[in-house]
Amino acid sequence: MSYKAEYIWIDGTEPTAKLRSKTKVLADGAEPPIWGFDGSSTNQATGDASDCVLKPVFTCPDPIRGGDSVLVLCEVLLPDMTPHPSNSRALLTPVAERFAEQDSWFGIEQEYTFFKDGRPYGFPVGGFPGPQGPYYCGIGADEVVGRDIVEAHLDACIEAGLKISGINAEVMPGQWEFQIGPAGPLEVSDHLWMARYLLYRIAEDYGVAATLDPKPAKGDWNGAGAHTNFSTAAMREGYDPIVTACEALAERAAEHIKGYGSGIEQRLTGHHETAPWSEFSYGVSNRGASVRIPWQVAIDKKGYIEDRRPNANIDPYVVTRLMVDTCCSALEK
């Protein structure tokens, strides 16, 4: 007998990479091997030197196909087995290793928007739904749309063994969120990419597209973010390290904004629960700050911080690398 392995990788689409996948049938008992693909069809190579290499880095059960089927997340390599320029995971690995002793944890809140027939799912033809207010964590057919897909996705993530920690309906109709974490930088990122794969794939069966557009509806509608919650062992034990991390983020704010997703200026306007992209701020309970210290953390005098700036369309390998590098370097001193 044989089993199916779905190889999943991140392509070279600019400015925001997409997922690609294809199936390999393997003999029972065989480990998913290194494989290849046509990089000239994914913005990762030219036609005259088109071969790119897929190196499996994270495998889990495939809840869609079931049985012995697996999902295989891969890094993209060049034929000489060095990382492809689009391979941001390879840049995270040494940074994560260098600061491993500080035991960084991340919880990423992935917001996303369903689209059907070219407009946000639930938006009427040629118009808009009623203004924002009742939709966030809403219940009932008049408040939310797409719950059947969201529930199927949650079940699939749990079945796959991903570290999913919750879901909620968001402020704009057709918009939802799931959270991955807490987990270390590589694990949270691998699991987030895998959860995105499952979301796209499951929504496909409903004829709906799940998108990570940071500003899916122009006008008075919330954008879509990927709030990134972060702590180190020291931050989980005391308040001074929390302030040190916030001050370190202030110093390297511009560099972080560059790595926090394409189109961030459209989302971080200073309205709709955001701080302006060009100004850094942090504060307790403040959803209008760049970085929020949750109220419970301020009371307990230990815990974690929430970087509210990352866009929904982030590459988590980039965001977690920046946060570990900036905060852990400062905390090391």
Ligand code: ADP
């Ligand atoms: P919000 O109130 O901003 O909507 P959520 O409940 O959606 O927050 O997400 C919070 C995330 O923070 C979760 O993924 C959770 O696992 C994560 N988290 C909790 N504690 C920590 C911690 N100490 N370090 C990092 N992440 C954490």
Ligand code: MN
């Ligand atoms: Mn072919």
Ligand code: MN
């Ligand atoms: Mn949330």
Ligand code: MN
């Ligand atoms: Mn949210």
Ligand code: MN
């Ligand atoms: Mn949040």
